Amino acid sequence: MEKFHSFDEIKRSLENRETDCKTIVQYYLNNIKTKAHLNAFVEVYEQSALAKAEEIDEKLASGKAGKLAGMVVGIKDVLCLTAHTVNASSKILEGFESQFTSTAVQRLIEEDAIIIGRLNCDEFGMGSSNENSVHGKVLNDADNTRVPGGSSGGSAVAVQANLCTTSLGTDTGGSVRQPAAFTGIVGIKPTYSRVSRHGLIAYASSFDTIGVFSRNIKDNALVLETIAGPDDYDSTVSRKSVPQYSTLLHFGKPVKIAYLKETIDSKALQPEIKEQTLSVLEKLKQEGHKIEEVNFPLLEYVLPTYYILTTAEASSNLSRFDGVKFGYRTPNAHNLESMYKLTRSEGFGEEVKRRIMLGTFVLSASYYDAYFTKAQKVRRLIKDFTEDLLNKYDYIIMPTTPSTAFKFGEHSNDPVAMYLEDMFTVQASVSGVPAISIPNGVDEKGLPIGLQIMANSYKEADLYAFANYLTASN
Amino acid sequence: MLSEDIKEKYELVIGLEVHAQLLTVSKMYNADSTEYGNMPNTNVSVITLGHPGTLPKVNKMAVEYAIKMGIACNGEITRHNIFARKNYFYPDLPKGYQITQDKGPICVGGHVPIFINGEQKSIALTRIHMEEDAGKSMHLAGEVDTLVDFNRAGVPLIEIVSEPDLRSSEEAYAFLVEIKKLVRYLDICDGNMEEGSLRCDANISIRKKGDTELGKKVEVKNMNSFRNVVRAIEHEFERQVQMMEDGIEIDSETRNFDGPTGTTSSLRSKENLNDYRYFPEPDLSPVVVSEEWLQAVKSEMPALPRELFDKFVNQYGLPDYDAGVLTDSKEIALFFEELCTKTDNYKAASNWMMGPVKSYLNELTLHISDFPIKPEQVAELIALIDDGKVNFSVASQKIYPELLRDKHKRPYQIAQDLNLIQESDEGSIKPIIESVIAENAAKVEEYKSGKKGLLGMFMGQVMKKSQGKADPKVASKILTELLGD
Numbered sequence: 001m002e003k004f005h006s007f008d009e010i011k012r013s014l015e016n017r018e019t020d021c022k023t024i025v026q027y028y029l030n031n032i033k034t035k036a037h038l039n040a041f042v043e044v045y046e047q048s049a050l051a052k053a054e055e056i057d058e059k060l061a062s063g064k065a066g067k068l069a070g071m072v073v074g075i076k077d078v079l080c081l082t083a084h085t086v087n088a089s090s091k092i093l094e095g096f097e098s099q100f101t102s103t104a105v106q107r108l109i110e111e112d113a114i115i116i117g118r119l120n121c122d123e124f125g126m127g128s129s130n131e132n133s134v135h136g137k138v139l140n141d142a143d144n145t146r147v148p149g150g151s152s153g154g155s156a157v158a159v160q161a162n163l164c165t166t167s168l169g170t171d172t173g174g175s176v177r178q179p180a181a182f183t184g185i186v187g188i189k190p191t192y193s194r195v196s197r198h199g200l201i202a203y204a205s206s207f208d209t210i211g212v213f214s215r216n217i218k219d220n221a222l223v224l225e226t227i228a229g230p231d232d233y234d235s236t237v238s239r240k241s242v243p244q245y246s247t248l249l250h251f252g253k254p255v256k257i258a259y260l261k262e263t264i265d266s267k268a269l270q271p272e273i274k275e276q277t278l279s280v281l282e283k284l285k286q287e288g289h290k291i292e293e294v295n296f297p298l299l300e301y302v303l304p305t306y307y308i309l310t311t312a313e314a315s316s317n318l319s320r321f322d323g324v325k326f327g328y329r330t331p332n333a334h335n336l337e338s339m340y341k342l343t344r345s346e347g348f349g350e351e352v353k354r355r356i357m358l359g360t361f362v363l364s365a366s367y368y369d370a371y372f373t374k375a376q377k378v379r380r381l382i383k384d385f386t387e388d389l390l391n392k393y394d395y396i397i398m399p400t401t402p403s404t405a406f407k408f409g410e411h412s413n414d415p416v417a418m419y420l421e422d423m424f425t426v427q428a429s430v431s432g433v434p435a436i437s438i439p440n441g442v443d444e445k446g447l448p449i450g451l452q453i454m455a456n457s458y459k460e461a462d463l464y465a466f467a468n469y470l471t472a473s474n
Numbered sequence: 475m476l477s478e479d480i481k482e483k484y485e486l487v488i489g490l491e492v493h494a495q496l497l498t499v500s501k502m503y504n505a506d507s508t509e510y511g512n513m514p515n516t517n518v519s520v521i522t523l524g525h526p527g528t529l530p531k532v533n534k535m536a537v538e539y540a541i542k543m544g545i546a547c548n549g550e551i552t553r554h555n556i557f558a559r560k561n562y563f564y565p566d567l568p569k570g571y572q573i574t575q576d577k578g579p580i581c582v583g584g585h586v587p588i589f590i591n592g593e594q595k596s597i598a599l600t601r602i603h604m605e606e607d608a609g610k611s612m613h614l615a616g617e618v619d620t621l622v623d624f625n626r627a628g629v630p631l632i633e634i635v636s637e638p639d640l641r642s643s644e645e646a647y648a649f650l651v652e653i654k655k656l657v658r659y660l661d662i663c664d665g666n667m668e669e670g671s672l673r674c675d676a677n678i679s680i681r682k683k684g685d686t687e688l689g690k691k692v693e694v695k696n697m698n699s700f701r702n703v704v705r706a707i708e709h710e711f712e713r714q715v716q717m718m719e720d721g722i723e724i725d726s727e728t729r730n731f732d733g734p735t736g737t738t739s740s741l742r743s744k745e746n747l748n749d750y751r752y753f754p755e756p757d758l759s760p761v762v763v764s765e766e767w768l769q770a771v772k773s774e775m776p777a778l779p780r781e782l783f784d785k786f787v788n789q790y791g792l793p794d795y796d797a798g799v800l801t802d803s804k805e806i807a808l809f810f811e812e813l814c815t816k817t818d819n820y821k822a823a824s825n826w827m828m829g830p831v832k833s834y835l836n837e838l839t840l841h842i843s844d845f846p847i848k849p850e851q852v853a854e855l856i857a858l859i860d861d862g863k864v865n866f867s868v869a870s871q872k873i874y875p876e877l878l879r880d881k882h883k884r885p886y887q888i889a890q891d892l893n894l895i896q897e898s899d900e901g902s903i904k905p906i907i908e909s910v911i912a913e914n915a916a917k918v919e920e921y922k923s924g925k926k927g928l929l930g931m932f933m934g935q936v937m938k939k940s941q942g943k944a945d946p947k948v949a950s951k952i953l954t955e956l957l958g959d
Contacts, residue, residue: 080527088526099520102527197757201526205756235531236759313756316561319570320524324622336620340563363561363751372753 007165007219010070014060021053021060021070021114028072028116032163035141040157042077042135043085044117052114059112066112068226071219074119074158074167077135079105079210080199081115088201089123089133092321092347094328102199103234104168104210104227111226116164120154123349124318125172125203127151128421129411130179132351137408140182142447146405149179149421152213156183159213166214166223172203173306174400174425176211177437181400181450184439186220186467187213189425191457192432193238195224196231202317204310205236207429217438217468221245224460240458248461251469254288257281258393260296263424268402272443277399280440280451280470294389294396298382299427303419305382306426308362308375314352315359321347354415379430386431390456395466398424400437400450424452434460438467476715484680484718486711487688488640489600490703492653493631494663495607495671496539502606502630503530503573503758510669514612514623522628524568529757532557536630537761539662540580540604541771543632546656546778547599549584553763555604557755562748565622566609574633576752579603580763586636586656587780588648592794597649598637605631632662638677638688643707650674650700655779659804667699674703678710680718689714693728694738706731709738782807790820799828805842806832809849816853819860826852830870834878846881854885862945863895896945900952903936903944907952910935921957929953 004010004024013019032044049072059065075081078088080098087093105115122132130138130153138153140146141161148157152169156179159167169176171189180187188211195210202208210227214220222245229242259281264274285291323329323343330346333339348356362371389396402423411418428435433454440451451470455463501508504521521528537555544551558576581602587594609627611620634653640646654672657663665672674697679689694710697703710729717724728747729738777785779801786797801807806827813823831852835842855873858864863886864873876888889895897903910932911918921928929950936949 086526093526096526098527099525100527198529199527202757233531234529236529236757312753316559316571316751316753319561319563320526320568322563322565322570324565325523325568326525336565360751363753365749365751368751 003162004165006216007068007071007222010165014070021056022050024070025049025053025072025114025116028162028164031161032117035161035163037144038139038141038157038161038163039136040120040138040154040161040163041074041117042087042089042120042154045084045115049114049116056112056114066110068108068111068113068222071108071113071165071223072116073108073113073223074117074155074164075105075115076121076152076155076167076169077118078121078125078170078201078203079168080201081105081118084118086118086201087134088125089121089135090321090348090352091134092328092344093326094134094347096327098199100199103196103231105199107227108168108223113223113226119152119158119167119169121169122151122153122175123352124201124314125151125170125175125208126314126351126355128174128178128418129406129408130154131408131412132349134349140405142182142184143405143445146407146447147182147410149182149401149405151175151179152187152211153179155213156180156185156187159183159185159215162215166212166219168223168227169211169213170200170203171209171211171425171429172207172310173429174422176213177400177425177435177450177452178421180213180437181452182405182448184442184448184450185213185215186217186436186438186471187211188220188224188436188460188463189428189434190224190228190460191238191434192429193236194228194242194434194458194460196229196234196237198231198233202313204313205317206313207306207310209429217464217471218246218249220436221249221460221464238458243461245461245464249465249468251465254290255394255466256290256292256392257284257395257397258292258294258389259397260299261293262296262299263398264293266402266423268420268423269399270403270443273399273402273404273449276441276449277397277451281397292393294393296385296427298378298385299423301378302382302426302430303423305375305378306422306430307358307419308371309379309430311355311359312363312372312375313359315356315363318348318352318356323347351415382427383431386427386433386454387456390433390454390459394455394462396454398452398454399440400424400452404443404445404447404449428452428454433457434463436463436467438471476712476719480719481711481715483682484711484715485683485685486641486643486707487638487679487681487691488642488646488707489638489677489691490634490636490640490646490649491675491677492634492636492650493673494543494634494653494657494665496536496630496632496662497664498533498535498539498630500533500535501628502533502536502604503628506628508629512625514621514625517625518627522568522624524570530573530755532758532761533630536604537580537763538771539630539660540602540632541763541768542660542662542775543634543657544581544584544602545772545775546660547581547584547586547602547634549581549599549602551763551768552578552580552582554578555580555761555763557604557758557761558752559755560605561751564608564611565620566611566624566627568609568624568627572606572608573755573758574605575603580632586649586652588645588652589798590644590648595645597639597645600635600637602632602634605633607631638679638691643704643711646676646707647700647704650703652779655802655804659776659779661776661804670698673698676703676707676710678707678714679724680711680714690724690726692724692726692738694731695728695741697731698733702731702733705736706738709736713738776804777807779804779807782811786810786820786824790814790824792820792824796821796824796828800824803842809842809845813849813852816850817856819856822856822859823852826856830874847877848881851877851881851885858885858889862947864889865896865946868894868942893941893943895943897940897943897948900948903940903949904952906939906944907932907936907949907956910939911956918957929957932957
């Protein structure tokens with residue numbers, strides 16, 4: 001059977017009556033079975049996806065189908081879908097079924113996208129390798145001995161291995177962009193508050209952003225323009241109207257681009273990634289764009305700021321998992337306190353527990369000002385610096401990650417080394433600005449390299465247009 | 475027991491924290507009903523229960539109610555309101571944190587006047603902030619497990635925090651009375667302490683009279699009536715004075731009040747205080763109170779008890795006592811206000827309210843909204859008296875009960891039907907007086923020889939013969955004329 005590389009191809013085939021939705025869904029279901037060893041899906045909605053496909057085929061026949069008819073989407077196991085299990089890859093949500101659908105997923109369904117299943121990830125979105133999951137690790141389809149990145153590893157691999165057309169992930173510090181880089185696909189973290197968080201199981205509320213994985217820019221833009229925008233269920237979501245990104249992909253004029261010296265000169269940066277990044281910059285220069293090196297003296301503070309603030313919020317967000325109302329409850333308790341302690345000790349994984357402990361510590365009365373208050377101030381500095389820079393320059397370019405996909409277990413005994421994986425992605429998360437990772441060649445081992453582009457808040461249209469220009473000319 | 479001499483050496487210092495449950499139809503951060511008395515766990519959606527993926531949303535009406543209380547207490551309304559999370563584990567707290575306000579409460583400062591023996595004292599407020607209530611844990615007889623009802627979880631509250639300005643249990647009581655009056659006038663809380671819609675914690679300390687530094691405060695919880703607040707304060711005063719006298723250092727701690735014994739016992743000491751790890755709530759964008767919004771709320775403010783009190787005293791010329799009684803309840807005050815638009819005899823109106831009206835309501839434990847008679851009917855009763863048609867005792871004992879029986883009747887009609895209109899016509903009264911004089915010749919002689927006290931006896935005879943209808947003023951005038959002096 002023909003391979004569907006883009007939603008445009010799918011639409012064309014549907015319009016020409018060469019295929020129908022049921023065939024498309026069947027195609028992906030077959031791929032999922034063939035690639036089951038990747039462990040990307042934790043649940044496949046085979047029956048409901050096929051039923052939905054038939055329904056949409058009828059709609060297509062009568063010309064009443066939504067704009068995503070024929071698109072098959074996988075969703076990260078932190079996004080709620082009514083009457084479906086959602087676990088956030090955690091034992092603590094064992095057997096939990098959501099009673100409502102997240103806004104992002106609902107909007108996809110309303111445009112006739114077909115939700116094909118639930119995708120593996122790091123527990124509560126905490127991790128950079130997808131090794132912290134109650135569902136087990138996800139394998140990178142480029143090299144099965146290597147991690148797919150995290151936390152949205154399953155969402156990345158599902159698109160990489162063509163198990164669905166696009167997928168939704170979430171990005172708190174790089175959880176869409178880093179796995180997109182590791183798997184050689186496109187992944188966007190839009191502006192914070194661009195997409196409603198209603199129905200997204202929180203990790204760190206002031207950072208959490210729903211993002212999109214795709215094989216090309218246009219599909220990505222199409223999904224984001226569908227899920228973004230105001231929502232009555234989320235008072236923090238932006239009220240700004242959403243441009244139709246997928247129709248605004250034309251890029252024509254010369255632009256100003258900054259790259260950060262500290263990222264390019266970072267000792268942690270893998271040489272091939274540095275080369276590939278510099279070669280893109282050189283090419284852009286030759287094409288008439290203005291490229292300038294800029295200092296970012298705050299780079300070393302970005303990760304500590306991120307980890308203090310996200311763990312603080314996480315320690316509070318995860319308090320509701322106490323065994324009282326839903327999810328896992330220990331069978332070993334003898335009183336209320338032991339019920340709390342055992343439920344949470346048994347229900348959460350190591351990394352989640354580590355972050356709850358860290359967050360509780362930085363919020364405690366004796367350390368609050370030294371850590372939480374200070375980190376809030378530094379966050380403001382980083383945000384101001386980044387926004388100022390993006391007022392002077394149209395884009396900031398840097399590698400998405402310091403290295404390509406690493407081996408399983410490589411960082412397991414060193415959480416800080418694992419945290420360093422996010423050193424280039426957290427700046428956009430701390431600042432709230434949008435950032436996209438696009439494929440930028442491969443290293444000596446043939447492992448994908450990602451290029452990250454940042455633009456100012458709500459400039460997703462510019463980001464897509466530029467990314468489209470870069471991928472088309474590569 | 476401590477002697478009064480010893481107690482005299484110490485001063486009591488009290489600050490109160492009053493929680494008022496707001497009368498909104500929906501919860502503080504979601505659309506679930508706040509209706510009281512429903513089956514357990516029926517006023518609960520996924521948001522109330524803190525299901526993963528749910529987000530709060532601020533109830534605008536609750537913010538307005540809080541602003542109203544802030545204005546009523548003369549505080550400064552915060553324009554940029556930020557919410558905060560107060561983190562602690564308890565089964566009745568679904569999210570593991572309470573969304574409240576920490577830095578930047580809706581109202582900063584302000585004061586509430588209280589009245590003790592006719593003296594006014596101003597009690598400063600620290601703040602008023604908005605927050606959500608918790609659910610209720612229940613321990614049923616025969617059940618091993620604790621049950622939790624989340625209906626109350628998320629119901630809007632305001633917390634009114636006073637400065638340590640109160641110096642006695644009477645002052646604390648008077649402060650609570652004023653707070654209750656205010657929330658009822660504003661119609662933002664039913665003020666019922668027994669049912670928990672008004673709750674109070676007291677921070678109590680003592681110091682030697684003349685000392686300027688505050689002593690270590692003890693927080694007392696679980697006093698579920700005004701009377702228990704008074705009892706708890708009095709008990710704490712005695713307990714703390716005794717400790718001081720015995721040379722025992724007083725610890726900052728939280729104590730529980732026990733109703734049956736009237737005593738307090740330690741709940742937790744300062745070392746074991748919860749660290750609530752407050753931080754700004756990232757799931758809510760700030761609520762900005764614009765000038766327009768503030769003005770709109772201000773324009774909806776009802777008259778407050780203090781304003782009505784001043785009006786009753788200054789404009790209607792009523793004594794402070796009357797004004798105080800009439801403004802005790804908003805509904806009584808409003809009834810009286812309406813009454814005063816229909817009569818100019820304000821003192822008579824006040825007497826009617828404090829006398830016949832209140833005793834009827836008290837006797838049947840009715841609320842003024844259940845009172846069958848309209849203000850204009852009371853005004854007509856007052857007019858009947860003022861016009862000399864009937865006297866007060868006839869009006870209150872004959873016409874008023876008839877009105878209560880049939881609210882559709884008019885007082886004048888009743889007076890006529892029952893033949894109660896006073897005779898003030900000299901022509902009809904004179905023959906009655908003449909016959910009384912004729913029948914009592916001996917007494918007339920005694921009168922004329924100086925026994926002027928007999929006048930009352932003659933008047934009594936006249937009233938009796940006229941069946942009470944003779945206008946006493948007119949009758950007395952004719953009688954003295956005919957008896958001659």
